[in-house]
Structures are given as C-alpha cells and as structure tokens.
Amino acid sequence: MTAIAIEAQKLSKIYRSVGALVECDLAIPAGKIFGLLGPNGAGKTTLLRTLLGFLKPTSGKATLRGFDCVTQSVKVRQQVSYLPGEARLYRAMRGQAVLELFSGLQHHGSLKQSLSIAERLELDLSRRVMFMSTGMRQKLAIAIVLGSRAPVVILDEPTANLDPTVRSEVVALIRESRCDERTIVLSSHIFSDIEGSCDEVAILKQGRVVCTADLHELKQLHIVRATTKHSSNLHAQDLKSLNFVEHFRISGQQVELQLSGSPNDWLKWLSTAGLHNIAIDHSGVQALYERFHPPTAAQQSSFISQSPA
Amino acid sequence: MIRLLLKKYINESMLLWLACAVMLVLFCWVRVWIVCQFELQRFESFLEQLKPFEKFSPVPLAQLLTYAGSLAMTFDEPVLILCILVWSIARGSDVVSGEINRGTLELLLSLPISRVRLMALHGMVCVVGLAGLCACVWLGLYLGIQTNSVKETVTPKIELSIPYLPVKIPVQTGQSKTTTVPLRERVDPNLFLPAVVNLFGFGFVVLSFSVFCSSLDRFRWRTIGIVVSTYVIQLLLFLLSKSAEATSFCAGLTFFSCYQPDAIVQLQRVESGSTWALTSAANVLPLGLGPLGVTCVLLTLGSAFYLIAFCVFSRRDLPAPL
Numbered sequence: 001m002t003a004i005a006i007e008a009q010k011l012s013k014i015y016r017s018v019g020a021l022v023e024c025d026l027a028i029p030a031g032k033i034f035g036l037l038g039p040n041g042a043g044k045t046t047l048l049r050t051l052l053g054f055l056k057p058t059s060g061k062a063t064l065r066g067f068d069c070v071t072q073s074v075k076v077r078q079q080v081s082y083l084p085g086e087a088r089l090y091r092a093m094r095g096q097a098v099l100e101l102f103s104g105l106q107h108h109g110s111l112k113q114s115l116s117i118a119e120r121l122e123l124d125l126s127r128r129v130m131f132m133s134t135g136m137r138q139k140l141a142i143a144i145v146l147g148s149r150a151p152v153v154i155l156d157e158p159t160a161n162l163d164p165t166v167r168s169e170v171v172a173l174i175r176e177s178r179c180d181e182r183t184i185v186l187s188s189h190i191f192s193d194i195e196g197s198c199d200e201v202a203i204l205k206q207g208r209v210v211c212t213a214d215l216h217e218l219k220q221l222h223i224v225r226a227t228t229k230h231s232s233n234l235h236a237q238d239l240k241s242l243n244f245v246e247h248f249r250i251s252g253q254q255v256e257l258q259l260s261g262s263p264n265d266w267l268k269w270l271s272t273a274g275l276h277n278i279a280i281d282h283s284g285v286q287a288l289y290e291r292f293h294p295p296t297a298a299q300q301s302s303f304i305s306q307s308p309a
Numbered sequence: 310m311i312r313l314l315l316k317k318y319i320n321e322s323m324l325l326w327l328a329c330a331v332m333l334v335l336f337c338w339v340r341v342w343i344v345c346q347f348e349l350q351r352f353e354s355f356l357e358q359l360k361p362f363e364k365f366s367p368v369p370l371a372q373l374l375t376y377a378g379s380l381a382m383t384f385d386e387p388v389l390i391l392c393i394l395v396w397s398i399a400r401g402s403d404v405v406s407g408e409i410n411r412g413t414l415e416l417l418l419s420l421p422i423s424r425v426r427l428m429a430l431h432g433m434v435c436v437v438g439l440a441g442l443c444a445c446v447w448l449g450l451y452l453g454i455q456t457n458s459v460k461e462t463v464t465p466k467i468e469l470s471i472p473y474l475p476v477k478i479p480v481q482t483g484q485s486k487t488t489t490v491p492l493r494e495r496v497d498p499n500l501f502l503p504a505v506v507n508l509f510g511f512g513f514v515v516l517s518f519s520v521f522c523s524s525l526d527r528f529r530w531r532t533i534g535i536v537v538s539t540y541v542i543q544l545l546l547f548l549l550s551k552s553a554e555a556t557s558f559c560a561g562l563t564f565f566s567c568y569q570p571d572a573i574v575q576l577q578r579v580e581s582g583s584t585w586a587l588t589s590a591a592n593v594l595p596l597g598l599g600p601l602g603v604t605c606v607l608l609t610l611g612s613a614f615y616l617i618a619f620c621v622f623s624r625r626d627l628p629a630p631l
Contacts, residue, residue, distance in 0.1 A: 045629060052419055054627040074421050082419035086630055088412030090317075104313045105420045141416070 005030040005152055005183035006051060011060035013046050013207075020046040022207040023060065028185060028200075030065075030151075033178055035194040035215075036187040037289055038204035044187040045085055047204070048154055052082055064152060078107040081148035085156040085187075087141030095125035095132070095140050102144040114147025117173065121166060134161045142170055146177055153177060153184045159193050171196045191286045201285060203292050210292050221246060221283030224257040226275035242269070247291055258283055258291075310422060311430060318434040322400055326438050329392040330445045336392075337449025338456075340383045344376065345457040345492060365551050372575055376459065376496045380450060384504055384570035389446065393512040394540070396442055400435040401519025402533050404428055405622055406526040412630030424623045428520070432615060435516055443509040451498040458489045500577055503584055503600035504570035510607030511568040515540065517614035524622040564610060566595050567603040576600060 006028040013021040021043045028034045036044045049055045051062055053073030062069040064076045089098050099118065103109035118125055121139040129137060138161045145153065155174070159167040167190075174197045178184060188194055194201055195215065203211040239248050239257075244266045247258040255275060259266050263280075270278065356370045372378030383389060405428070408414035418424070465483040470476075519536045526532045547565035549556045560566045572594055576583055580591045586599030594603050 049627070049629070054415070054418065056624070056626060074423050077419060078421040080419065082416075084412075084415040084419070084630070086412060087416060088630055089416065090413060091411070101313060101317060102416070102420075105310050105422075107421045144416075 003030040003181075004028065005032075006034075006062070006064050006185065008047070008051075008062045009060055011047070011050060011062050012058045013043075013050055013055055014058040019207045021050065021057075024204075024207070024209050026202060026209050026212070028183060030183050031178070031181040032199040033174065033184040033186060033197050035198035035201040035285075036185065036204060037189075037191075037194060037201055037285065039189075039293055041206075042204040043207040044204055045156055046207070048082075048156055048185070048187060051154070052077060052080065079150060080152045080154055081106065081108065081145045081150035082153075083141055083145040083155045083158055085160070087138065089129045089137060089140060091130040092128065094128050095123060098129060098140060099125065099143060099147070103147060106144075106148045106150070108149040108151075110147055110149055113149070114143045117146050118143040120173070121169060135163065135166065138162055139166065142173070146173055151182055153182065154187075155184065156187045157189065158186065159188065159190060167193070168196075191284065191289065194285050201288070203289055205292050211288065213288055215285070218283060218285065218288060220260060221287070222259045222263065223281045223283045223287050224255075224259055224270065224275075224278060225281075226255050226257075226278040227253045228255055228275055229253070242266075244269075258287060310420070311426075314422070314427070314430050315434060318431055321403075322434060322438060325396065325399060326441065329396050329442055333389065333392050333442055333445040334449040334452070336386070336388050337383055337446055338453040340386065341380060341450060341453025341492070342457050344379045345459045348460065348462070365548065369575075372571070375578075376492065377500055377574055377578060378571065380454075380496060381501070381504060381571035381574035383446075383450065384508055389508075393439070393442060393508065394515060396439060397435075397512045397516035398519050398533055398536050400431075400438065401516045402523045402529050402536065404431045404435075404520055404523050406523040406532045407529040409527045409628065409630065410529040414627060415630055418627065425619050428524070428619060428622055432520065435520075436513065439512045439516060440509055443505050443512065446508060447498070447501060447505045450501050454492050454496050454498045457492045459492050459495060460487050461490050462487050500574055501570075503577065503604070504573045507568060507570045507573055507600065507604045507607070510604040510611070511564075513611035514564050514607050514614070517611040517618070521614040521618040521621070524618040524625070527628050560595065564607060567598075567606045567610075569594055569603055573600040573603070 004027050006026070008024050008026040011021055011024040011026075012019065020041075024043070024047060026047075036047065038044050046055065050057050051064055051069050053069055053076060056070060065079050067075040067079065069076050090101075093101070095118070099114045100111060103111040103114050115125075118140065121143065123136060123139045123143065124132075125140075127136070129140070132140065138158075142158060145155065145158075158174070159170050162170060171193055174184060174186065184197075186194065186198060198215055200212060200214055201218075202209050203213075239245050244259050244261045245257060246260045249256040352374060356373060359370055373382065405414070408417060417427070462485050464481055464485040466479050466481045468477040468479050471478065515536070518539065519532065522532045522535050523529070526535075543563045543565055546559045546563040550558070550560035550563065550566070576589060576591055576594060577600070580586075580589060583589050583591070583599055585601045587602040587605065588597055589599040589602070590597070594600070596602075598606070
C-alpha cells in the first residue's frame with residue numbers, strides 16, 4: 001500500500017459566503033508528482049496555502065507526512081519546500097546572497113544544489129534582484145526551492161513567466177527531483193507541464209476536487225472526433241450503454257467521444273456507427289480538464305455533454 | 310536559522326540606523342554647542358514674555374535659564390523626535406504589512422519558523438536599534454558637554470553684614486570679568502540618563518504600536534498612515550490637556566503624558582536621589598510617578614501592544630501577495 005504524503009479531509013475555507021475551498025478530499029501518495037489543475041479561482045492556491053498554514057481552514061483537516069497543518073505548522077514546513085505562485089524576493093539582494101540566505105534558512109537547504117540549478121538555468125547570480133527580469137526572478141526562486149532536499153516540494157505555477165526553452169528545462173528538473181520518495185505537488189494551468197511531469201492529477205472546480213486521475217491510465221484513453229450526417233444516428237442512451245465510452249459530447253453534427261480500452265474493442269463499432277471524418281487521438285489532460293471546464297460558455301451550451309458513469 | 314534571520318533584519322535596517330545615529334549624535338552635540346553660545350541669563354526678560362504660554366511647557370520656563378534645563382529641552386526638539394519616529398515607524402511597519410506588501414512574507418513563512426519567533430527576532434533588532442539610537446542621544450550630549458565651554462561673567466564682591474540686623478549687603482570690589490568655564494563643571498551628563506531611558510520608552514510605544522498595526526494590515530503605506538495619524542491625535546490630546554482645566558482629563562488619554570524627559574531632569578535637580586525612583590513626592594511628573602515610574606508606564610504600554618501584535622499575527626490568515 002502506498003504511503004500518503006498529503007491528505008485533506010473535508011477541508012474548507014470559506015470567506016464570508018464565498019467558498020474558496022469546499023469540503024476538499026484529497027490524498028496525495030508519497031513519491032509521486034501530483035498535478036493540480038483548475039481555472040483561476042478554482043481553489044488550487046488556497047489548498048496549497050492552507051496546507052502550509054498560511055490560511056486557517058474553516059472546517060476539515062489536512063495533514064502532511066502525518067503532521068497537522070494547523071497545529072503542527074512548523075513541523076509541516078520542515079518537510080516542505082514551497083514555491084509561491086508569484087515568488088517575490090528581496091530586491092536589494094544579489095542572486096547569490098538570496099540563494100545563500102534561503103539555503104541557510106531552509107531545513108533541508110543545500111547551497112551547492114541551488115547553485116547547480118541556477119547554473120543549469122543560466123542565471124546571472126551577480127545581479128541584484130531588482131534588476132532581474134520576471135523570468136530571472138522565477139528562475140532564482142526555482143533554484144531556491146528545488147535546491148532543497150525537503151521530502152515534499154510544492155510548486156504553485158512554477159513555469160509561469162518562463163520562455164518555452166526554460167519551461168521545458170524546469171519540467172525536466174521537476175522530473176529529476178522525484179527521488180528518494182520525494183513528493184512533488186505541482187499546480188499549473190499548462191497541460192503540457194502536467195503531462196510532461198505528473199503521475200497523477202486532480203482537477204478542481206469551484207473549490208472542490210471534481211476528479212483525480214492517473215496520467216498513465218489517462219494515456220490509455222482515446223479521443224474520437226467525427227461528424228454524423230444525421231444527429232439522430234447517435235442516441236445518448238445507446239452511447240451510455242457502451243462500456244468503452246467514457247464520455248461524449250454531441251453538438252449538431254459534431255461528435256466527440258472519449259473511449260477507453262484497446263482500440264480493438266471499439267474500432268469495429270466505430271466503423272458501423274455512421275460517423276464520417278473520423279480523427280482518433282490519444283486522450284490527454286486537456287480532454288479530461290475540458291470535461292469539467294468546457295472551453296467556452298457558448299460551446300458548453302451547444303453541446304450535450306455527459307459521462308455514462 | 311535565527312542567526313541568519315537576525316543578520317537579514319540587521320542588514321535591512323543598518324543604513325537607516327546609521328543615518329539616524331549620525332544625525333542624533335551630531336544634532337545633540339550641535340544643540341549643546343548652541344546653548345553654550347549664549348549667556349542664559351539674558352533670556353530672562355524674553356522668557357517673562359512667554360509666561361502666558363508656560364502651561365504648555367512641561368517644566369517652568371525658569372528651568373531654561375539653567376544649563377541642565379536648557380539642555381533637557383533637546384529631548385523636545387523636532388529633529389530628535391523625528392529620528393526616533395522614523396526608526397520606530399519605518400521598522401515597526403515593516404514586520405508584517407511591509408513583507409506582505411513586498412510579497413516576501415510568503416517565501417519567508419514557508420520556512421520552518423513560527424510566526425511569533427519571526428516577529429520576536431524582528432522586534433529584537435528594532436528594540437536594540439532603538440536603544441542604540443537613544444544611547445546616541447546621550448553620547449551626543451556627553452560629547453557636547455565634554456567639549457564645550459560656557460562664558461560666565463564673574464563680578465568680585467563681598468557681602469557686608471550689618472550688626473544686629475539679618476541683612477547682608479553685596480558690595481562690588483572690582484571690575485566684572487568674563488571667564489570661560491568647561492560645561493562639564495556646570496552639568497553632569499549622567500543627569501540625562503533617566504531622560505534618555507524615558508525617550509526609549511517613548512520610542513518603544515511608537516514602535517510597538519507600529520508593529521501592532523502592521524500585524525493587522527497588508528499595506529505598509531496604510532500602516533504608516535494609521536500610526537502617524539494616531540501620533541498626531543495623541544499629540545493634540547496632550548496639547549488639549551494642557552490648554553484648559555476643563556480638558557485636562559485628556560492627559561489620561563495620551564501617552565505623551567508619560568514622555569517627560571525635561572521634567573525628569575528638573576525633578577532630579579529638585580529632589581536629589583530620585584534618579585531611578587518609581588514614585589516621587591515632588592509632583593513634577595503625573596500621578597506622583599518618579600522618572601522610572603513614567604518610563605515603566607510607557608514600557609508596559611509598549612509591551613501590551615507587542616503582546617497583542619503576537620496574538621493577531623499568529624492567528625490571522627496571510628493574504629496572497631498582490
């Protein structure tokens with residue numbers, strides 16, 4: 001049985017009448033890279049800040065490696081290396097001094113490791129923070145956080161403000177950081193970052209965890225996009241009865257199906273379903289995400305969207 | 310970790326402290342030098358004209374005709390007060406709302422350190438810095454007293470006694486001579502030590518109130534605005550308490566009633582041995598308190614603000630950086 005590194009039970013954070021986090025249940029296994037996906041205001045950052053003790057939960061409980069996030073906040077933070085969504089550093093300090101300060105302050109800090117990451121990210125450490133670009137500051141913060149040997153790393157949108165080259169380098173760094181049962185929690189809007197690094201993903205919507213999925217299993221899913229001459233050819237009831245149809249959307253003559261299992265199981269059915277212009281693709285995080293957060297409101301209203309389960 | 314955090318706070322505040330320290334030493338020395346340039350007795354007629362406003366002065370105006378009394382007024386000089394206020398408000402407002410405003414608290418508090426310890430370390434640097442600034446005030450006065458001289462006109466005279474009458478008649482026996490006397494022979498610098506401690510108490514109240522406001526707020530500019538506004542209101546209440554009998558109750562509503570460095574200097578001259586007394590019978594200071602008594606009130610008030618600030622900061626939610 002996999003050990004649980006982070007656990008939230010009915011965790012809620014209510015601001016007056018607004019629920020930033022609503023009865024959130026989550027279990028993040030140790031040694032995994034766990035992605036948190038959701039639009040702005042879904043509760044990702046609130047969840048992370050509650051885990052770190054920055055916010056007091058309205059109700060519920062959260063533990064990190066067995067330590068209560070409210071009553072044992074210092075012990076929790078001994079286990080964690082955290083990158084805030086918008087990391088701001090001391091402006092008057094030089095990059096080198098910032099790394100020295102934080103590697104000294106962190107419980108598991110390592111200046112050598114931080115310097116090596118900074119070098120890999122081609123960061124000029126002789127420059128003062130105030131004269132660094134936003135991307136350079138982000139790189140510096142990443143060097144601080146990933147330089148630590150803390151057993152849990154929490155990264156809130158680590159690749160924001162980074163150019164594509166550095167972004168892929170950071171994703172590679174995150175992948176490499178998974179060692180010695182290290183747990184990494186990655187909150188991001190960028191599907192490719194999640195797909196490129198995570199083992200599991202949770203999708204948040206309006207403060208609730210609406211879905212958790214294993215990305216390796218997700219890769220077994222296929223998306224089929226096609227058109228049908230007569231929308232009456234496909235009936236929702238028929239699709240619901242097919243056990244390999246995980247999810248479907250029908251908009252006029254446009255059809256989108258999410259199919260599980262081996263293609264051998266459903267290719268025959270597909271050839272007889274009266275569909276044209278068929279395009280088959282691997283399902284990804286985006287497809288899963290769009291199941292809960294359809295791309296636009298207009299599309300949402302025009303699609304019949306349902307999961308058979 | 311503690312050493313590193315202390316180093317961080319010291320580095321952050323060093324420039325401000327040095328600027329304030331240099332300003333205070335220089336200002337106090339110059340203030341002593343200016344006092345030495347005048348024969349104080351010549352101000353007697355001028356001070357007579359200020360009699361109607363004496364009630365606004367913490368000490369009788371006649372005090373200003375003495376070197377010690379005149380030097381004690383240094384503690385009411387705007388430059389000195391400004392330096393103490395700048396340090397106390399700038400550093401006090403920085404601890405929570407300053408860090409939130411800059412967005413640096415998030416990364417700092419992700420480290421394994423409790424909020425109370427963080428605030429205590431910051432407070433330690435601020436309080437030691439404040440004590441250092443107060444020591445600079447005394448140093449400036451000390452250097453001024455040691456290095457300056459005053460000119461005194463001495464008239465040789467004898468006193469003739471009239472037999473059977475309790476009357477002595479002074480008789481001048483020669484020309485008046487102007488002599489230069491080192492100020493240290495007229496004023497003991499240690500006389501100002503209780504006043505310096507009182508100044509520390511004053512700064513401590515402002516500092517701790519700033520910390521308290523900072524612990525509640527998320528914008529540093531707003532914290533500074535609230536502290537400065539409160540300071541001005543307190544000052545107005547103090548002036549109001551002095552202006553009429555009907556409004557004298559306002560004295561109990563302002564901490565300025567306990568900031569009485571010149572009265573403390575006067576008290577020591579009136580009542581010898583009262584240097585570190587908690588109470589005094591001379592009724593120079595409010596509520597019959599002694600020099601240490603008024604300072605203790607300030608220190609208690611400051612400690613209470615710090616205590617509330619600890620409670621507020623350790624319980625509040627930290628907003629995300631803007």
